[in-house]
Amino acid sequence: DVQSWTTATKQSLCLMWQKVKVHLMLSMTFLVAVFWYCRRLYSFLAQLLKRWSNYLQRKLIRNLSVRTEVDLLGYSAREWKGETKQAKHMREAYEELFWSYHIKYLRQVRRDNYCVLRAVLFQIFSQGIPFPSWMKERDILKLPEKLLYSQGCNWIQQYSFGPERYMGPNAFGKLRKCMETLKTNWTEISATKDHEERGNMCNTLFSDESKEHKLYEAIKFIMLYEVVEAYEQMKNREEPIHNLFSLLLARDSSSDPLSFMMNHLNSIGDSICLDQVELSLLGYLLEVKIRVYRLQRFNTEDFQVNYPDEYRREWNEISLLTEDDRYYQIPLF
Template sequence: YRGEEEIQKECALFPSAAVGETQSSVSAAEDLQTYSEREWKGNTTKSLLIRKGYEAIASEFNLRKVRGDNYCALRAVLFQVLSQSKQLPAWLHDSDISKWPKEMHSDQDFITEWQFPFETSKSKVQHLEQCLELLTNKWQEAVQCKSLEERERMCQQVFRGHDEEYELLEALKFLMLRTAVQLHSDMEKGSDVPEFCWLLFARDSSKCPKTFLTNHLRHVGFNGGLEQVEMCLLGYSLQETIRVVRLYKCDTEEFITYYPNDHKNASPLCLLTEDDRHYNVLVPKKPPKFDAYGRPKWNPPSDGQSSITTRL
């Protein structure tokens, strides 16, 4: 995992580097089985378990490796959003989201605590406005792509470790904060809220949006990644379902987990993790076949066991 200083050095060293695999934050797709056999050799209990998990999904998916820093969960989700979205979500289509930082700054003195992984001459409000405007533009550009090849080129332009990529990732963090503020307000009013909200604000370190930002969100990308309950918040903020294959949970009911688990849609963003810390992207080899519950019909591991969960 790369820290703040390393990210800043990279942004300074490669301000206008050509797009290529060496700078790409998300690699080209490769065969899951081949990757598993290369990375998990030996016969330790963990190696056997991880390989078994890979085997269970190898016939349905390929793998795209995501750069292993503390932004990786955000990066993997953003990649799937830009590579899969067929239309703009309603909240993005109907709103000028670039105004949201100023509105939040007027209502709550949160933005002063924001930190960016690179130097900027703009105020924090102005920079967040720029980040959100960029997110709108890139999302719109993605859905307007006429072919898979065009969309792949567009994604490769985005995911190369430059300022633009990190601005998009910071935009996702802001969306999470704004959603947290709204949900916490609903909780205080006694309104219905998603189940994960009670977990998010039950932590001593995030009793309210202010402490959530101070103790958790502002450190994402720098000193830590997203926790599971924060993955729920991310999915809810984007109005997407994030489906994660958790390889180290193979043979348990938590092998496949949805974030959030009460907000499912027919086209989830599929990720893979070996440890709940680093996330990679899953790419379907063909249109998935779903069972009666909307779950993909993946091949069970070689011993015939398979399990799926919708819990946190």
């Protein structure tokens, strides 16, 4: 009986093991299949994410109006090949910057008629330079309203926003949006202390063409507003005005604020860039010393010029590099 019971038990255990073994094999096969599927899915998603990241990166680089830094001498060799007199002159100028001024890299700026405004604002934002002192004392959002209503400048309706033609009654509302964009972004970026984070914010901002143009139009309007105030002071013989305004208003093409707007400001961003008088005015209003290396003037006293030529010691300094006084790059020391 004991032997019979032992044999029966062994047979039962064998049958149970066979069933369990089958289930285990099926379970293992299922787990292997799931693992293989998950691995393939992970690989597929990783490749998809990589492609999407590369696409976004290419798109960002393509839209970025201020490119990443490149080697100065490498850029010079690519741009000025050959043995013409001009090519040799430019290569020598770049070598002078490299060896004597310790400029090792440059950032290329999109070549359009906002170029100089873009190069200046990008450096102000990327360096975290705060609002100029006079902007801290006024609400710049109210400047369009003050110019239109308090000072009766109805001709502001003829203001042009770069490539966009006259907006008529809509000019006032659009100017206010431009001022809001400038104030919001300047405040946010200058308050960011981390250099890398601030750089990422600048890259995002300067890859958005619509926001960029609003920044530049806001700066143009601030220039106009200050010219109006200086003109009123001069006309009413109040406190003396800065010689920059005297120089600007002495020109036949900008003898008053309206002619300054119609003959100069309206075309900036569309068909012309800032000239040297306006670049000095820009530096004065933003309270920055703009140092420009003019490569076409290499070996002359005008090779390195400051705008404005008179500035305060506490002002921050930014640098520009130009080959033709029209398009500007950003030198990096």
